[in-house]
Amino acid sequence: MTASDPDLAVYACRSCGEYQFASAPPTCCGDPMTAVDDSVPVESPDEALLMRAVFDISETELEVCRHLMSEGELTVKELTDLVDRDRSVVTRHLNHLSELGMIEKRSRVLADGGRVNVYAHRSAEAVRRQFKLGLYAWMTEAADIVDDLSEDKIERLVAGESDPDSGPVIVERDE
Template structure:
């Protein structure tokens, strides 16, 4: 549901052990391509498992630093996400059921017409 891959879990566990790190440091530690780590970090940040901030570099510029969100906050965020997903799924099921009932009603109305037939599996 949240789309966390095996690589994403490795990245997350690495950060839980280190406390905070950059994409380059994680890529080096795990032996994974930096762009793959970057995609995973962005996804984990998007779903609320990690926080991202900028660290200014002495030589100029900045680097993104990632850190794990406290477990209770992750639990809260994932619960909110799960409830939203469940609500959306129930809306879809309700819509499909309405369409099915409408189609059955139309088929019943056309019972005298041999061309009108509907078949629902399940």
């Protein structure tokens, strides 16, 4: 967060127990909600986990970004050589990173004529803003999924059964 960003917190309703994520105490059941001090025992995210879970960014895509940040502009061929991957794989990763707003594609005129596409990273501020927007959209959709949980869906989730409306349940555990 930057100094101009409001502090975000989780708030609880004393009447109904509902939670909300906001920058100021929202109201529920006619009263202001209170900030929650306790936390749910979840794994704190690091950058790699956040990039993978929310934005589906692979290790190879992070490697592509690191090269673009250190080199400035690179062609698909140059990136293919640096990350030791097939051209189609690198192109797919570049398209995904471009869709996420992390990089941009430019056309560069070659000295001997013709053009080549080059890729460059966007400013840290532009990427940060884009990621915040994506994270907030993801959190809103995730909260909707949680709100939609019924007793029946929770029982199926615990049992490892699939929900006929949403497909198979995949439960991963670190042993």
